[in-house]
Amino acid sequence: MLVDSLFFSAVLFTIGVAGVLIRRNAIIVFMCVELMLNAVNLSFIAFARSYGVGGQVFVLLVMTVAAAEAAVGLAIIIAVFRHRQTVDLQNVNLLKG
Amino acid sequence: MAGPGATPLFYTFFFYIFGLTAVAAGLVFVTRKSPVAAAMWLVVTMFAIAALYVMLDAQFIGAIQVMVYAGAIMVVFLFVIMLLNLGHPSQFSDLRSFGWKLAAGVVGLGIMAEIFTLTRGTVAHPYVLPAGFAAGQVAREGVIAPLAGPLFRQYLLAFELTSVVLLVAIVGAVVLGMRRTNAG
Numbered sequence: 714m715l716v717d718s719l720f721f722s723a724v725l726f727t728i729g730v731a732g733v734l735i736r737r738n739a740i741i742v743f744m745c746v747e748l749m750l751n752a753v754n755l756s757f758i759a760f761a762r763s764y765g766v767g768g769q770v771f772v773l774l775v776m777t778v779a780a781a782e783a784a785v786g787l788a789i790i791i792a793v794f795r796h797r798q799t800v801d802l803q804n805v806n807l808l809k810g
Numbered sequence: 811m812a813g814p815g816a817t818p819l820f821y822t823f824f825f826y827i828f829g830l831t832a833v834a835a836g837l838v839f840v841t842r843k844s845p846v847a848a849a850m851w852l853v854v855t856m857f858a859i860a861a862l863y864v865m866l867d868a869q870f871i872g873a874i875q876v877m878v879y880a881g882a883i884m885v886v887f888l889f890v891i892m893l894l895n896l897g898h899p900s901q902f903s904d905l906r907s908f909g910w911k912l913a914a915g916v917v918g919l920g921i922m923a924e925i926f927t928l929t930r931g932t933v934a935h936p937y938v939l940p941a942g943f944a945a946g947q948v949a950r951e952g953v954i955a956p957l958a959g960p961l962f963r964q965y966l967l968a969f970e971l972t973s974v975v976l977l978v979a980i981v982g983a984v985v986l987g988m989r990r991t992n993a994g
Contacts, residue, residue: 727918728840730918732839751856761868762866770961779879788983788984795989
């Protein structure tokens with residue numbers, strides 16, 4: 714079970730990374746970050762089964778941080794949308810050299 | 811199968827069903843043009859992952875996954891999509907150029923190779939719990955008690971700090987979302 718869970722976790726994390734790198738829609742990029750957090754949580758749960766329940770506690774903390782991150786991140790997206798009238802990341806290039 | 815002890819065949823079968831559902835829904839999610847469709851497919855992925863949690867003896871985390879991720883966080887996402895009127899797919903594709911796709915492929919393959927290599931490693935025996943320990947603990951103490959004990963003793967400081975994180979996030983979201991007026 715552990716190796717199978719890590720396999721699914723790795724694949725899901727890779728899908729998330731690929732989504733962040735390929736997509737330009739800020740909301741979809743943000744959802745890909747959530748997918749990566751989920752993949753890491755899956756590893757934590759799988760390890761918690763063999764190495765003690767601490768992994769499950771970590772998952773609870775990760776979920777809390779994910780909820781906080783979603784609130785702040787979506788507020789930032791709304792603020793960007795007010796300025797630029799778009800969430801396309803190609804138009805958000807102020808910090809680009 | 812890596813773990814010691816015989817795993818029932820139907821258990822393995824359903825584990826793979828849910829895992830493959832998660833991966834397939836994740837792939838569909840990442841390729842949708844419409845943000846609403848993408849969010850819905852991400853909900854499917856999260857439900858499948860919650861099923862995996864339950865099969866890995868983390869029933870409480872599975873319930874929390876459905877409530878917090880699929881219930882709360884994704885609703886906030888859909889709410890923002892509705893608020894900004896982004897429900898329709900944009901006229902032009904939002905995929906990046908070929909160079910970015912190549913970079914994504916290389917990074918993805920690198921990460922997968924790294925994690926697959928890690929799964930081949932072994933941990934010294936004293937740190938590994940005996941097979942079926944987690945299931946036995948759930949049978950003895952119930953679903954929540956094995957998790958609540960360490961959370962409120964060993965990890966109490968981290969637990970208290972999450973309340974600060976949530977407070978800061980709430981204040982930050984309100985400040986960022988505030989409409990700035992010159993009169994204010």
